[in-house]
Amino acid sequence: MDSATIARAVELLRAGRLVALPTETVYGLGADAANPEAVARIFAAKGRPADHPLIVHLPGAAWLEQWAREIPPLAWELAEDFWPGPLTLILKRAPGVPDAVTGGQDTVGVRVPAHPLALQLLRAFAASEPAPGTGKPGGGLAAPSANRFGRISPTSAEHVRAELGDAVDFVLDGGACPVGIESTILDLSRGPDFPPRLLRPGAITPEMILRTTGVEVEVAGKAATTDAPRVSGSLSAHYAPRTPLRLLAASEVDAAIGEAARAGRSIAVLRRLPEAGQTAELLSLHTRWLPADAEGFARELYAALREVDALGVSLILAEAVPAAGEWAAVADRLRRAACGAGA
Structure with missing residues (x-):
């Protein structure tokens, strides 16, 4: 600069x-x-x-x-x-x-x-x-x-x-x-x-x-933290889109997509790396694929959330990620986003 x-x-x-x-x-x-x-x-x-x-x-x-x-x-x-x-x-x-x-x-x-x-x-x-x-x-x-x-x-x-x-x-x-x-x-x-x-x-x-x-x-969560200082990003609802967001296990996403389709709901989906054999019907949805690795997923997460939030759909379905190790921070952000979404 x-x-x-x-x-x-x-x-x-x-x-x-x-x-x-x-x-x-x-x-x-x-x-x-x-x-x-x-x-x-x-x-x-x-x-x-x-x-x-x-x-x-x-x-x-x-x-x-x-x-x-x-x-x-x-x-x-x-x-x-x-x-x-x-x-x-x-x-x-x-x-x-x-x-x-x-x-x-x-x-x-x-x-x-x-x-x-x-x-x-x-x-x-x-x-x-x-x-x-x-x-x-x-x-x-x-x-x-x-x-x-x-x-x-x-x-x-x-x-x-x-x-x-x-x-x-x-x-x-x-x-x-x-x-x-x-x-x-x-x-x-x-x-x-x-x-x-x-x-x-x-x-x-x-x-x-x-x-x-x-x-x-x-x-935090493994020991008493009632005396912990207040810090940024510690509220249960944070990092959230305005569109309601449901966080689902990977095995539950396809069923939830079908349920939403039958109910006539407009949805968008956040998923990790696409799997071989994905059907054309599912690919026709507003699906935003994110990298399979934790570092790449984190780098693209907020931009992806903004993209699907701007689509005007009634619901965002997001595939959950592992809750421990290198994925812990991403899992934390997704969980708080789901709590605050639509508020």
Whole structure:
């Protein structure tokens, strides 16, 4: 991206305006995270509940201590292993971090995105910091997904423009997002005597963290998490199309298609890689085939959901995926999409 475009984006951010930016996961709706008035514009544009915390995006791990305190050694190890990348760490917030960012909690979510355009913007923004002594943390952009709250996350600049329109002052177009689903969220706020806790699955899996650090991650649902911080994307209904969506086992999809046909319902179908011998009747439907591998499926999922949601059908049938391992994050997004669909 040319320097004049980045300079214009930084100018707008410094003025408290909103700039949509690409990350490796999804497009974010960026604002100066140290400016409560700017952060409030994010909530207004998205229709996001005020107590729902945001993730602060940083240009590098060197800025971490401006936003967090009591940082355990594991956080630095994870930053070394996975930043830049799709891993958000939940830590104790540093003094001066606005309540608007944390949802009033004593924790803050931080990450360093792996998209080159996001890093270019973040570094330019950090370089434009005012003189020290303001008492505010610096270099951070709050950047939740650039869509209406609870709806399908955007993975292209076109998605952002179509959904938010004039609510965004500037959109940086970095092409399609290569990961396609939101970051893994890992809670380290309980201190070094407790294991890290997975609050949202993503492309960085507990197995990957175990391999690189030797530390086992506590997975939400397998242990009590009533004391867990509120984090982005943790509501039961999220990432959802406006069209009702039914999530079905692969063995149930064909029967559901036949049932809908007999009832005269217009439907669309999301399925994994087509199987040999698929009938012409089924192929004539609004069927969106997704890659058979977890990485490819995740990359295309939100764009596919937007495509079928725009068809005007009465129902979307989606084939379920495995719930564990590398598929856990995709299964999580499909489950939440089905809960929120049609709302």
